[in-house]
Amino acid sequence: MLKKFFAAVAVGFFVSLINNYALAQKTPQAGDTLPEMELMKPSDEAHLQYLGLSGSGTFKIHQIKADAVIIQIFSMYCPYCQADAPNVNRLYGMLTGNPQLKDRIKIIGIGAGNTQFEVNTFRKKYKVEFPLIPDADFKVHKIIGEVRTPFFIVVRLDGSKKPKVIYSKLGAHEDIEAFLKQIIKLADIK
Amino acid sequence: MKKKIFLSSVAILFFATNALALSDAYKNNIYKTGRLKPVDSVLKVKIGEKAPDFTLPAVSGKKISLKKYRGRKNVVLSFVPAAWTPVCSDQWPGYNIVKDIFDEHDATLLGISVDNIPTLHSWTKQMGKLWFEVLSDFWPHGAVADKFGVLRSDGTAERAVIIIDKKGLIRYIDVHDINERPPLESIVRELEKLK
Numbered sequence: 123m124l125k126k127f128f129a130a131v132a133v134g135f136f137v138s139l140i141n142n143y144a145l146a147q148k149t150p151q152a153g154d155t156l157p158e159m160e161l162m163k164p165s166d167e168a169h170l171q172y173l174g175l176s177g178s179g180t181f182k183i184h185q186i187k188a189d190a191v192i193i194q195i196f197s198m199y200c201p202y203c204q205a206d207a208p209n210v211n212r213l214y215g216m217l218t219g220n221p222q223l224k225d226r227i228k229i230i231g232i233g234a235g236n237t238q239f240e241v242n243t244f245r246k247k248y249k250v251e252f253p254l255i256p257d258a259d260f261k262v263h264k265i266i267g268e269v270r271t272p273f274f275i276v277v278r279l280d281g282s283k284k285p286k287v288i289y290s291k292l293g294a295h296e297d298i299e300a301f302l303k304q305i306i307k308l309a310d311i312k
Numbered sequence: 313m314k315k316k317i318f319l320s321s322v323a324i325l326f327f328a329t330n331a332l333a334l335s336d337a338y339k340n341n342i343y344k345t346g347r348l349k350p351v352d353s354v355l356k357v358k359i360g361e362k363a364p365d366f367t368l369p370a371v372s373g374k375k376i377s378l379k380k381y382r383g384r385k386n387v388v389l390s391f392v393p394a395a396w397t398p399v400c401s402d403q404w405p406g407y408n409i410v411k412d413i414f415d416e417h418d419a420t421l422l423g424i425s426v427d428n429i430p431t432l433h434s435w436t437k438q439m440g441k442l443w444f445e446v447l448s449d450f451w452p453h454g455a456v457a458d459k460f461g462v463l464r465s466d467g468t469a470e471r472a473v474i475i476i477d478k479k480g481l482i483r484y485i486d487v488h489d490i491n492e493r494p495p496l497e498s499i500v501r502e503l504e505k506l507k
Contacts, residue, residue, distance in 0.1 A: 197402060199335070199402040199403060199406035199493070200334075200337065200405065201335055201408075201438065202335050202337045203335065204405070204409055204440070205440070235402075237496070239497040239500075240406070240495065240496050240497075243496060247409045247410075270334050271334070272336065273336075
């Protein structure tokens with residue numbers, strides 16, 4: 123009985139090692155395919171609608187109804203993310219305020235190591251209107267190479283299940299207008 | 313059965329990973345500690361007991377005594393292991409944006425580390441302007457952490473949250489796994505109980 127248990131522990135250990143190795147991927151760069159990640163669907167109906175989703179459970183980035191998605195990796199505990207929150211809010215405002223862009227470029231935040239409560243705290247503090255999704259167990263954070271925060275990844279969606287990374291950057295953007303212009307160009311949004 | 317529980321615990325320890333999400337605020341200046349023994353001390357205080365008093369120097373230049381809050385404020389003590397280490401660096405900046413939650417519960421926060429004042433000054437400067445006092449338990453080394461029983465064998469403190477009510481009684485103790493950050497909601501939940 124004990125032998126069987128030892129064997130199970132050993133197998134579990136090696137499977138876990140392989141899993142961790144597989145999960146700890148490199149940071150996505152422009153030209154890469156975005157690694158597959160499952161995110162919790164927002165419970166807020168307006169956020170679900172914004173993303174073009176419905177129901178509960180999980181979703182994948184390619185299911186978002188948009189041509190391009192800006193993914194902000196942040197943490198409630200990150201001072202730079204806190205300082206950058208008004209800028210990212212402004213970016214969201216520039217997108218939603220522009221009829222040519224509002225349905226084509228969407229933005230989500232993923233709270234690395236943040237619980238739902240912590241993500242909500244960040245939202246309340248900085249009056250964030252776009253969807254913020256918790257990644258309490260760092261699962262997504264590992265998949266994207268354990269980046270420092272804030273980190274931005276922009277993907278182009280083409281209807282396939284493999285979003286293409288068109289931009290990635292560590293750190294806040296000094297010029298949010300220039301960033302948006304660059305995204306529009308890279309995503310080939312006309 | 314006991315063997316099974318022990319082996320399962322060992323397995324969980326092996327499988328756990330040391331995840332963290334460092335802010336870019338610290339650039340590459342954070343010392344990677346690797347995964348540490350989750351808890352390495354024996355508590356010397358209990359819930360319901362009077363908290364041992366202490367006076368420590370703060371980064372602000374003040375001397376802070378626990379007893380000055382008696383009858384005025386609930387106190388959350390946040391012991392962290394060491395400056396410039398991974399999880400610690402991503403803990404207090406989160407508390408820094410929830411002053412309103414502490415105010416709502418008539419509570420204050422005292423951050424405590426065994427580092428000296430100059431080190432704490434440099435480190436906390438990366439976190440922005442903190443609304444709470446950061447205390448140095450450097451000399452006699454770790455004496456306050458030791459009073460509470462949260463001084464580890466290597467001279468660092470545990471990652472511990474201790475909540476003391478206005479009567480000076482200990483109402484909550486969480487000597488957390490040093491490798492992980494306690495979720496904010498655990499503190500808020502306990503503060504709500506003090507209302």
